[in-house]
Amino acid sequence: MPELLGSVFIHVTWADALVVVALGFVGGVLSGFTGSGGAFFMTPGMMNLGVTGVVAVGSNVAHRMGNNLMGSLKHAKLGNVDTKLAAWLLVPALVAVRVAVWINGKLFQLKGGHEGGGEGAASNLYISVVFVGVLTAVGIFILRDALRSRHSHDAEGPSMRAANFVSRLRLPPYVYFPVADVKVSVWLVLLVGLALGYLDGTVAIGGFIGVPAMIYLFGVPTSVAPGTELFLAMFGGGLAALSYGYQGLVDIRLTLLLLLGSIIGVFVGTYGTKVVREVLIRLVMGSVILLCVVSRALAIPVYLRQLDLVSFDRRLEPWFNGASTAMLFVAGLGGAGLILVQVVKARLAQRRLHETLRVTRPAAG
């Protein structure tokens, strides 16, 4: 046990367990609210607890495996799954997942690895850099879009600039997807599938880009995109989870603790989408993502030092880690707290409004 704990897995205290459950809950709230998965909060949260990045990713994708299965079945029942689109995306996604897991596994064995001393620092750095790079772009895009539409007259709905750009491109051959009722270039589908699989395998945020890509780039209706993404994730995320399991990089204890908090969190977050304006959803989503990015960026100097790429006093490491953890919790708790307040307010307002239903008799004329 001690050697196991020292090399790959952390010792989980009661306090750690509670924190992971809380991470699951907050991640679930954000996931249900934004519909883009809560890995952007849960993965760095576990890393801040001392979990190696690659194990955090592996445990997180394993946690999503069960949720995806149930969510996708529900969507399929409502006819919100375009299986043809999912199948087209799945092939490149599976290839990319395998590549991503292989890269993570190799990096994990570099510099220390199972032998101790800066274990997994290369992998942690790699995951953090991908996380910061991708989510900075996504966060800024969403936030700018939300802020712009907030002040414009045509306030609702996502920006169409990306879709407009893509619709102007002529990239034959095209394939028609019947449920979504869209015709998309095969090359674009392959590209998105590869990106989705790579991000799912690397940072477990494939779903995070999958839904926006389907809506913004393919023009898939918003009712179909999440269902199709979940269906896809059932296979892509499942393969990622099993691949990490094969490499010995899934901590099932963390998976179970995340599940304990996330399922109730997803319920709260999903309810929140019904009572909060869309522009606020995007504002919260963009803000939380950018704060998570800042949090992860604060941890990068530590990994750089562990790899001897920069040098600074080792005593500063706890400060970086502390600041990163604090920022992450500010982001997660702030976002989830805001959603919870809105949910409670809406629930109370709804009760009041039900009591004061208006029945007026205007003069006919």
Place this chain on the structure above:
Amino acid sequence: MPIIFVCSVPFGGGERLAKGLAAKLGYAYLSREDVVARSNECGIPVGKLEVAMIKKPAARERLARLKERYLAVATATICEKAAEGDLVYYGRAGHLLLPGIGHVLRVRVIPEYSQRLDTAVQRTKLNRERAAAFLDEIDADIRTWVQFVHGVQMDDLQKYDFVVNLEHMSIENAAAALCGIADLPDFRPTPASRRAMDERLLQARARIKLALDPRTADADLTVRSNEGVVTITYMPNQASVAPVIPEILCALPECRELRCTVASTNVLWIQEEFQPGGALLAQVNELARRWGAAVELLRYRPDEPEAALAAPVPQAAGTAPRGADGGIEDDVVETVADADRAFGQMLDTLVHAGCSGGGHTVAGSRERLLAAVNPTISYSLVLVGDVFLGKAAAARTRMTRELTRFLADHLPVPVLPAAELGAKLRFGPAQVVRLAATAVLTAALYAVVFTHQEVFLNVLGGPLHDAHPWGAVALVAVLAPLAAALNAGVTSSLLRLLKLE
């Protein structure tokens, strides 16, 4: 006399046919250009809307509200013109604008291609090759537009009553033939079809008024109308619009009552007769309270022709005017009046419960019932109660089951027999046992994992894993979904217990 919708593609001769037909019959003529002009006056940029829908598919969700408004303007324009007298309308998909209205003759014109091309060359000054490409392009754009606006294929011939193929018939002869068809009794207005059109007009006018007012212009409102009662439902996050709705709609002609309901979603309850009180009503109210839903009543009379629904429903306290049809007509009249009164009372009950989503009646085939379900309203559940009351019990059960299945196949929402609603809401001993069992299993799973961490970690990443890596795969494949299913089971049972699901 009917409203005649002539539908065709540009340069196809449809416009000439429609004008000729109007002239022959002495009807008024209205075209899509008139609708577009009025839409633009109402602040709906139809040109931009068309381009956005056709060229930017991602815009669909964003432009849905604008589409609703365009449809409202189109409906109001046609209904108002038709109210002045007989009408021929020419457009690309006018036949889809007044679904469920009986006195409508829907004509599709298939053009003669070479003549169409000649006309296109003459008017656009393009060479034949480029004109042909231009025609292909606009045809594709029109198909996309019709699919987006109406959700059906323009070429679906089942949506038309008559198809004129100009390859085999001159425009003049086609117009002459249509004059005879328009005179058939099948397309004459009935009290029911007139009433249905009045409702469409009232609903469309309410929608336009709300869209034009800056205070409600950006709100997602659902507008329904029945027998002069306009029901507006609004989302909880747009509660600020509630006080201004009565103010905006107070001068709406023909509106005798206005009801506003806050609702996160909608439940559609289909039944042949509604009686206030009873266990099912209590269950539906409970469901509406839990979900924050508006309940819309749809009274379905499968054994009656559409024309039977001539009388205003909630006001049917006295005897309904009805032609003598022999037999036990007095009894029938009394029964119908009682049923109408009960339906009105049921609507009032829902109003007082704060969850009324309006109500209306439809008679005829199941296809007519399906057409009466508003596709623009977002329903979370469709409940099918007691229908086919005139049939024997066994036949009623079978037919209700078939109707439920038919609706489930054609509507993108769960369709549930009302008899099963109680079981879905109830938290009885069986649910207690289920909650206890899943909770115990979940606790046992967590206890086993956390009291045997060394074993599990050995399989997942220790020496045992090095020897048998597939063991870790199997463990993850079994434990992750199992834990998710157990946790979900406990959570859903708890939420149900707390009436929060």
